[in-house]
Amino acid sequence: MKHYFLPLFCLMLGGASLQAQTNTNLLQPKVQEFQLTETSETLTLPESYNLVVTEGSCPHALEALKQIMPNKEGKSKFQVIVGKKGDKAVKKYAKKIPQKKEGYYLEVQKNRIVIAGADQRGTFYGVQTLGQMIRQGQMSICAIEDYPDIEFRGVVEGFYGTPWSHEARMRQLEFYGKNKMNTYIYGPKDDPYHSSPNWRKPYPEKEAAQIHELVEQAARNEVDFVWAIHPGKDIKWTNEDRDALIQKFEAMYQLGVRSFAVFFDDIWGEGTNPNKQAELLNYIDNEFIQKKHDVTPLVMCPTEYNKSWSNVKGGYLTTLGEKLNPSIHIMWTGDRVIACIDKPTLDWINPLIKRKAYIWWNFPVSDYVRDHLLLGPTYGNALDIKDDMSGFVSNPMERAEASKISLYSVADYTWNMESYDSISSWKNAIKDLLPQNCSYLELFASHSSDLGPNGHGFRRDESTDLQPTLKAMKQGEQKALESVLAECKNLETACDILLADTENPYLIEEIRPWLKQGKLLGEYGQSVLLMIKAIQQKDDAFMTHYNRARSLQAQMYELDMTENQNPYQPGVKVGSLVLLPSLNEMFTKAITEYNTKNNTNLDAKAEYNPYTLTSDVPQLKIQPVRARHQDVNVSPSNEVIKWPANASLQIASDQPVRMQQLYLDLGTKDIASSFRLETSADGQNWTAVPLNQAADNTEITGAINSAAGQSYIRLVNASGKELQVYFKKFTLRLQK
Incomplete structure (x- = not known):
């Protein structure tokens, strides 16, 4: 058995007596069993300790221990005993070690700390828990038995x-x-x-x-x-x-x-x-x-x-x-x-x-x-x-x-x-990722949770705490309007602070486009709600707030068109499930009311999608469709598509458009002849469009060049059998 002498630093408190108990809710992951002494005492940590360990055992655990208790020679009666089941160092505690892989027993007493693992990995995990307790700035006299549920x-x-x-x-x-x-x-x-x-x-x-x-x-x-x-x-x-x-x-x-x-x-x-x-x-x-x-x-x-x-x-x-x-x-x-x-x-x-x-x-x-x-x-x-x-x-x-x-x-x-x-796990995760500015990240994250419409139909709740207030605001409650206005101000502030954050530069660089969009969303919300207040108060500032709201809509659109321009789902969306739709609804409501009262004809449309997709291909029927400048895109899919015989994918426009060309990639060579492309002005009478695919290439084109406006385009499996393809690209190019 070999002994090492190392100092124990109690962060922020040195060797002072610790006044508070360990907060078990902050131990990650949540431990299985945590027992305090009957007197609920806390430990006065010495400035050094005597490490007791079987030589050669648990090297990764010991390395981790040195990271949380930096090395310095010294002598102390206080012991830190570390080992795994079967080690001489922890033989006395063998019966207390959980009989499960990767489990550990952790004991904190006035004169010792014991970390005894069921195996080498369990000992490493015990050290991680000890590190979390030390970083809290408090150490309860306690015993922990811990192990994972899933292998x-x-x-x-x-x-x-x-x-x-x-x-x-x-x-x-x-x-x-x-x-x-x-x-x-x-x-x-x-x-x-x-x-x-x-x-x-x-x-x-x-x-x-x-x-x-x-x-x-x-x-x-x-x-x-x-x-x-x-x-x-x-x-x-x-x-x-x-x-x-x-x-x-x-x-x-x-x-x-x-x-x-x-x-x-x-x-x-x-x-x-x-x-x-x-x-x-x-x-x-x-x-x-x-x-x-x-x-x-x-x-x-x-x-x-x-x-x-x-x-x-x-x-x-x-x-x-x-x-x-x-x-x-x-x-x-x-x-x-x-x-x-x-x-x-x-x-x-x-x-x-x-x-x-x-x-x-x-x-x-x-x-x-x-x-x-x-x-x-x-x-x-x-x-x-x-x-x-x-x-x-x-x-x-x-x-x-x-x-x-x-x-x-x-x-x-x-x-x-x-x-x-x-x-609670989500809040703790955010604190762990960005400790100093966690409240701002939590606010931003609460409005960046949902996935938007997608082919898998999987959604997440968003702006959860704000939803009742938004509902009350739309019903005309003034107090709710003030609360949403404050939320929008807070969102703008949070994004501003996060954009300048240096605590976790990797995180900020990853989410920077969305922080920019979140800032614009917060500003837009303020302008919309100030429009409503101006109507209520018969304030001449209405047009100022209206013009700013219109400007912010344009800025949000421009950001969506220029940032994160990946080839699949390009753009930047924040608050798209609840907050932005609610603000757009209030924008339309405000403009409608203003037009009625002032006999004006301001445009009340906030945003809309003029294109809808219908399909009897199960994996494509809820794929999003988006218009971007001259292009109408259906979101690609990463999975193999089983396309039934005679099944189709159809795009409809709310008004006739002059179609120029379809760019299609089904990830398969020599597949164009199995599909039929058609356009229609009324959805009843269809005109076939030839599809072209070069040899040894998966890309397919269809030259439409319609002289008259068309409202429908569809792609049909005309092979007479189910086909397995990918769906890598579907872009309809419109004429200028």
Whole structure:
């Protein structure tokens, strides 16, 4: 046994007696059991301590301990005892250690602190809890028994769009360790060496070095770095491809990777064959995973990864359930691609796959609503399903730092499910992310929670606390109007302060366009409500407020047209579910009343969408449609679209427009002849438009050049059979 002498710094208080008890609501994740002494005493911390540890044990825990208690030689009777089950240092406390993986026992007494883990990772988590207690500036005399509800907890970087930067991933892994998440699945869709066309090839030297660095960072933070491969788009089920996959895994193993996954999601064709998938995965499991004695169980994502896409009679899921080795985990997103998880969901899937589902939760991922930030509370998953799943990982936004608001709560939920409270966890997450300006970030986030209309139909509540006041304001209550006016002023102030914040520059840079839009929204709300007050008070300032409101509408539109111009859902939306629509309603109401009283003809229209989409393709019927300058765009989809025979997608305009050309990308070569494009002035009589597709290209064009105005355009599957395609682009170009 080796002894080290280190000082103990009690932040802000030095060695003074601590007056308040530990706030257990701020321990993250919420601990399972916390017991105070009968006298509820607090600890007077000495300036140094004697570290008691079995030499060579729990190196990552000890490194973390040194971060919160910086090194300095000294002698003290006060002991800090650290170890894992089986260590001589903690033998006396063996019976108090929870009999669960990654559990720990933490004891704070007048003369000692004990951290005893069920294993090395449990000890590391005990140190993280101690660090949180110290940072509170208070230490109760207490005992904690703690352990996770879910075995595998963390994040899958599996979104479409710009992958996280190397630096962002390094920060993420540190964040996971502090919040007791043990899993990071590396599977960015736009990494060419993870998927087609280069999954068979080794990483170039620079990228390989970065992955090795990530693996080391993960290990320091007791996180399993799970490297995933996505071979299904062009896999040939040959011995050559099988061996290429094993060789790729071996190359990743040499980089330090000790956890692996295979994804068969979002593909079609031969790669979806469940018998071939099971045969390949079992081979990998038998010949690689099991033979490497330091590798965690294999994880796979199936092609039918949610209930709405599952053909039970077709036997895909039952084939996996029956044929896959029992140790292989099967991922599942729920009843739909984007869905919350509950008991009926798991009761449906688990019997089919003959194991507990490994949940891939598609939140706060925003790759299908990229003009929105998802910063609201993390809620909707059942609190009684801890025994029905093997793992739970969250798919985040491409904005890594902003995703931490939800990921903090995912860590909270998966550790202690029954005690999870979404609102308190959300508030704590914001405080953790931006301590000094947390109140301003919370205000902004409360109006940046919903996803807007989207093809998955998944929505989140927004502006929750303000909703009753907005309702009362629209009913004419003056006090409510003043409250909303104050909220708009506060929103403007919050965005101004956050735009200049330097505490977390990574966060501010990610959300800067939305902060600009939030500031404009706050100013717009003030102008609209001052218009109403001017009418009430017969104030000549009405036109000033009206002109400013119109100017702010134009500025918000311009920001939406110039910032965050990604090719999928470009633009910047804030308060789009509740606050902005309510203000627009009040704007129209004010103008209507003013016109009536003053016999004027001011334009009362705030905003509208002149285009509507209808479709009998289930996956497309609620896709958003947006007009931008000369272009009318239908939002793309990231998933495989099953387009029934004779089914169509139709766009209708509220007035005739002169159409010029359709730009279409269904992600498939030689598919144009299977579809029919038509336009109509009345929705009854249709004119066919030829579709053109170059050889070896997925892009399709249709030259319309209508001399007369048309009000309808539709795309019909004329092949006579169901087609599987992507929906990467649908842009209707109008004539000037």
